[in-house]
Amino acid sequence: MADPAGGSHRARSEDARHAWRIFAIWFVLSAVIDPLYYFLAGPHMPPGAETSAASGAQFDLNVVMVTAMPVVIAVVLYLGYAVVVWGAKRSGDREAVGGPKYTRNLRVQMAFIGVTTLIVMGMFVFGTVELIVPAGAGGGEGPNPIWTPTSKTILPIQVIAQQWKFTYRYPTFGGFETDQLMLPDNTTVAFHVTSLDVIHSFWAYQLGVKADANPAEDNVAYTTTQQTGEFTVRCSELCGLWHGSMYDFGHIMTKQGFEQWATSTEQKLAPATKLLPKFAYTYVPDANGADGGYYPDNVDPYSNVETYGASTTQS
Amino acid sequence: MAIDIRESVDVGQPGGSAPSVRQSNRPSWLGQHLGTAIIGAVAGYALGHFIGNSIASGYVHVANSGQNDVAVCLGLAFGVFGWLAGVGALNYPLAKLVGKEAPDEIAETGWGRYFRYTLDHKVVGQQYVIGVLLFLFTGGLLAMAIRTELLYPTNHLIGPGTYIAIVGEHGTIMMMMATSIVIGPLGNWLTPLLVGSRRMAFPRIEAFSFWIFTAGYLVILTALPLGGFPTGWTGYAPLQTESGAGMDSYLVGFAVIGTGMILAGFNMAVTIINHRAPGMSWSRVPIFAWSLLATSSLLTLATPLLFVAGLFGVLDRTALTAFFVNERGGSSFLWENLFWFFGHPEVYIMALPGFGIVAEMLPVFCGKPLFAYRVGAAGMVGVALLSFFVWQHHLFQSGINPDMRPLFMLTTELISIPTGFIYLVGLGTLWRAKIRFEVPMLFCLALYFNFLIGGITGVFLSDVPVNVTLHGSFFVMAHFHYTIMGGLVFAFFGGLYYWLPKMTGYSMNKRLGQIHFWVMFIFFNLTFFPLFVVGLLGMPRRVFEYAARLQGLNDFSTVCAYVLGASFVIFIANFVWSIYIDPRPAPANPWGSRGLEWQTPTPVPFYNFERIPVILSDPYHYGEENPLPVADLGLGGTPVAAAVLSGNGEHASGSDGGGPSV
Numbered sequence: 011m012a013d014p015a016g017g018s019h020r021a022r023s024e025d026a027r028h029a030w031r032i033f034a035i036w037f038v039l040s041a042v043i044d045p046l047y048y049f050l051a052g053p054h055m056p057p058g059a060e061t062s063a064a065s066g067a068q069f070d071l072n073v074v075m076v077t078a079m080p081v082v083i084a085v086v087l088y089l090g091y092a093v094v095v096w097g098a099k100r101s102g103d104r105e106a107v108g109g110p111k112y113t114r115n116l117r118v119q120m121a122f123i124g125v126t127t128l129i130v131m132g133m134f135v136f137g138t139v140e141l142i143v144p145a146g147a148g149g150g151e152g153p154n155p156i157w158t159p160t161s162k163t164i165l166p167i168q169v170i171a172q173q174w175k176f177t178y179r180y181p182t183f184g185g186f187e188t189d190q191l192m193l194p195d196n197t198t199v200a201f202h203v204t205s206l207d208v209i210h211s212f213w214a215y216q217l218g219v220k221a222d223a224n225p226a227e228d229n230v231a232y233t234t235t236q237q238t239g240e241f242t243v244r245c246s247e248l249c250g251l252w253h254g255s256m257y258d259f260g261h262i263m264t265k266q267g268f269e270q271w272a273t274s275t276e277q278k279l280a281p282a283t284k285l286l287p288k289f290a291y292t293y294v295p296d297a298n299g300a301d302g303g304y305y306p307d308n309v310d311p312y313s314n315v316e317t318y319g320a321s322t323t324q325s
Numbered sequence: 326m327a328i329d330i331r332e333s334v335d336v337g338q339p340g341g342s343a344p345s346v347r348q349s350n351r352p353s354w355l356g357q358h359l360g361t362a363i364i365g366a367v368a369g370y371a372l373g374h375f376i377g378n379s380i381a382s383g384y385v386h387v388a389n390s391g392q393n394d395v396a397v398c399l400g401l402a403f404g405v406f407g408w409l410a411g412v413g414a415l416n417y418p419l420a421k422l423v424g425k426e427a428p429d430e431i432a433e434t435g436w437g438r439y440f441r442y443t444l445d446h447k448v449v450g451q452q453y454v455i456g457v458l459l460f461l462f463t464g465g466l467l468a469m470a471i472r473t474e475l476l477y478p479t480n481h482l483i484g485p486g487t488y489i490a491i492v493g494e495h496g497t498i499m500m501m502m503a504t505s506i507v508i509g510p511l512g513n514w515l516t517p518l519l520v521g522s523r524r525m526a527f528p529r530i531e532a533f534s535f536w537i538f539t540a541g542y543l544v545i546l547t548a549l550p551l552g553g554f555p556t557g558w559t560g561y562a563p564l565q566t567e568s569g570a571g572m573d574s575y576l577v578g579f580a581v582i583g584t585g586m587i588l589a590g591f592n593m594a595v596t597i598i599n600h601r602a603p604g605m606s607w608s609r610v611p612i613f614a615w616s617l618l619a620t621s622s623l624l625t626l627a628t629p630l631l632f633v634a635g636l637f638g639v640l641d642r643t644a645l646t647a648f649f650v651n652e653r654g655g656s657s658f659l660w661e662n663l664f665w666f667f668g669h670p671e672v673y674i675m676a677l678p679g680f681g682i683v684a685e686m687l688p689v690f691c692g693k694p695l696f697a698y699r700v701g702a703a704g705m706v707g708v709a710l711l712s713f714f715v716w717q718h719h720l721f722q723s724g725i726n727p728d729m730r731p732l733f734m735l736t737t738e739l740i741s742i743p744t745g746f747i748y749l750v751g752l753g754t755l756w757r758a759k760i761r762f763e764v765p766m767l768f769c770l771a772l773y774f775n776f777l778i779g780g781i782t783g784v785f786l787s788d789v790p791v792n793v794t795l796h797g798s799f800f801v802m803a804h805f806h807y808t809i810m811g812g813l814v815f816a817f818f819g820g821l822y823y824w825l826p827k828m829t830g831y832s833m834n835k836r837l838g839q840i841h842f843w844v845m846f847i848f849f850n851l852t853f854f855p856l857f858v859v860g861l862l863g864m865p866r867r868v869f870e871y872a873a874r875l876q877g878l879n880d881f882s883t884v885c886a887y888v889l890g891a892s893f894v895i896f897i898a899n900f901v902w903s904i905y906i907d908p909r910p911a912p913a914n915p916w917g918s919r920g921l922e923w924q925t926p927t928p929v930p931f932y933n934f935e936r937i938p939v940i941l942s943d944p945y946h947y948g949e950e951n952p953l954p955v956a957d958l959g960l961g962g963t964p965v966a967a968a969v970l971s972g973n974g975e976h977a978s979g980s981d982g983g984g985p986s987v
Contacts, residue, residue, distance in 0.1 A: 024757070067794045071794070086774065089752075096759065123745070134731075137788040137789055137790065141730060148790075208563050209564065244865050246798065
């Protein structure tokens with residue numbers, strides 16, 4: 011086994027020379043690239059800032075990027091340095107004998123493992139906080155969300171996926187169902203995502219919301235709108251033949267405009283709504299033939315989070 | 326990590342005896358071979374289909390539906406048995422089953438042996454090389470079709486039905502192939518040579534695993550004439566349950582391939598554990614063997630889940646059970662969890678062998694010992710262990726219990742630590758080396774670059790809030806192509822350039838190898854890096870229509886994908902040129918490696934080692950003035966082992982003195 015500390019004094023100083031050089035280049039590159047990215051590119055990174063979930067996702071993406079780039083720079087720089095500085099002059103040089111015969115170096119190993127562990131644990135803590143504090147960060151939390159928004163008034167919207175179309179039901183506006191997704195500005199929205207057939211995924215890109223649509227399951231995702239604008243909805247779980255064209259567009263409108271749209275659509279669609287099955291969290295009968303809970307009539311559109319849709323009595 | 330560093334005193338059976346075979350002068354077209362296997366498969370399919378029709382054609386859900394899944398599944402299953410019986414893989418077990426002595430296998434030397442069920446691990450390894458390349462190129466051609474369709478956002482060159490069938494077929498073929506791309510060819514060919522054995526632990530299982538692997542290839546190909554399957558390689562229910570007959574090929578195909586994976590992994594693990602030569606303690610096992618051991622334990626432990634899930638799927642489709650049907654008391658989450666409980670260890674099945682290959686080659690081309698050998702071995706075992714605890718990160722947005730998500734985020738990110746160990750080994754070995762840029766070394770360095778991108782983007786995906794945007798997008802697709810193709814496939818080709826001179830006895834053309842490398846490396850990155858951006862900009866996976874603003878990036882990726890595809894033609898040209906057109910015999914040890922496999926003559930004789938070697942040191946003592954030989958091969962002269970291990974003289978005598986006894 012080779013000597014752990016690198017043998018002679020000269021070998022050690024040679025080590026230190028290379029290490030310092032690599033460290034210095036790495037430090038300069040990271041110190042330049044990271045802030046450049048964060049301040050120049052960061053604010054324009056997807057998914058934008060239309061909702062709290064979107065700006066949260068953008069911030070998280072930027073933080074992960076700023077953490078990851080020095081790591082990438084370090085390894086790529088090291089590989090490049092090795093290729094340039096430690097490459098044999100001729101590739102066929104059979105006599106080439108490598109440098110010092112290090113087979114281990116406890117300090118380097120411990121430092122390497124310690125740094126990776128620190129980064130990983132830091133990422134974990136950051137990711138968990140960013141998941142829990144913004145109420146699930148726009149991701150589908152299943153039928154029993156444990157991280158709920160602080161806002162006590164939440165507009166529930168049901169997303170019903172089927173091959174190969176999304177429709178949206180507004181239970182607090184008489185339960186009409188439409189293929190238009192309109193949201194009011196500055197409002198916390200709860201998407202109740204379900205499917206009538208196979209697994210789909212409701213991906214409202216600019217909203218920073220994604221939740222799988224499972225048959226017989228209510229998958230809830232929260233976000234709060236911050237700006238008016240358009241957004242894209244795509245199915246992001248392979249659902250068969252026309253999966254690729256299962257998309258549409260939604261709008262975030264002013265609160266006033268939204269209420270106008272919602273009440274007028276409610277009236278316009280009233281005859282059709284009467285023919286629809288009553289609002290339920292899921293529309294696929296469960297094993298006993300029952301089909302989920304029903305939404306109470308005549309409720310405040312922006313319901314209290316504890317009571318909206320709490321009724322599970324079967325008719 | 327308690328790695329036993331003591332001199333091994335009792336390492337089980339050192340693989341002294343070779344399988345009982347006889348040599349025959351019979352012409353090779355007589356007897357059982359690929360041809361009889363094809364006949365068996367066709368006859369088996371016909372028989373199974375007939376039985377299925379007789380059983381089920383009157384069922385309510387079958388009659389007048391134009392689709393009889395019972396007939397298709399039985400046809401495929403009988404076809405596989407026909408294939409195995411036709412090639413002779415069932416002779417031994419069937420003979421034993423009825424209490425008779427099995428006929429001896431024939432040891433051939435001619436061309437015919439490559440088309441037979443054979444017990445020589447080196448022939449099986451070579452069969453596997455051709456097998457996985459066939460698999461890889463089939464999947465690659467399908468990838469070209471996918472990229473071609475994505476040239477235009479809304480104009481279609483192939484219809485959505487064909488497109489979705491091709492996407493599923495490409496993914497499944499590649500995933501099946503990638504589980505065996507290293508374990509199969511290099512693993513089977515090299516393991517006995519790496520550990521100093523004359524054979525694999527179970528030569529019949531080894532040959533069986535190859536022939537069932539090819540059967541799986543044929544089964545998954547039948548999906549195309551049966552109309553394809555629309556689920557992608559993940560096969561999510563309930564789409565799975567309602568799909569056409571191509572889905573049967575997927576389910577049966579995965580069960581068949583899975584059987585081969587379990588057997589191959591089991592065989593590999595037993596060989597590495599029990600067939601190490603005397604003196605090969607755990608601290609002297611080549612690092613590639615460590616990675617094979619970690620991989621084979623994953624194969625053995627994870628794949629049964631896939632088999633069971635596939636069986637449930639077949640039952641749902643044929644016998645109308647309801648394992649995955651929500652409305653009838655089953656759960657689509659059951660498939661997702663069973664599949665990914667297999668699927669995530671599987672992606673490490675596709676990473677670890679690559680790490681092993683590069684770590685094995687680095688010291689040779691750096692002229693330095695491997696840095697932090699134990700950390701590397703621990704990293705491989707650590708990745709293998711942790712890989713069983715991360716599967717729900719595929720289901721972050723699926724509606725599973727939300728409180729599981731921080732836990733699975735943690736386990737997923739923890740995998741970076743043992744993966745970092747493997748980087749530590751690589752980077753430490755490069756430290757102040759004198760790097761010889763031979764072709765295999767170029768692939769090594771490329772792996773460290775590509776897998777870095779693949780691994781770091783994996784951290785993005787493991788972060789749940791970021792995952793909300795990235796899940797199910799092209800970002801994921803680019804990420805796993807960087808790890809599997811950028812990691813494993815690059816390592817595989819590096820390994821081929823490195824070991825083919827030993828396997829075939831001929832040197833590969835260096836100039837063509839360099840061109841192959843540079844074209845593949847540059848255009849791999851140009852193909853897949855833009856797809857990270859495409860995914861970030863909101864393009865979901867497996868779609869045939871996308872936003873018009875993404876056309877530029879998609880077209881760039883498509884054009885680069887064509888060149889990437891062409892780079893494999895350079896490899897084929899090199900292979901054919903160097904081995905058939907202008908064969909130049911390779912020296913026994915062209916790279917100056919100290920590895921045990923290079924101490925054998927070229928071509929490697931049937932029994933590998935005339936005497937079972939006695940291992941004296943680990944194979945990484947490069948650049949030393951007078952290093953100890955890695956092993957005492959017992960080929961006359963002063964027995965080094967006796968001199969060195971004076972206190973452990975029994976090792977020298979432990980080398981079972983019998984030479985080849987054909």
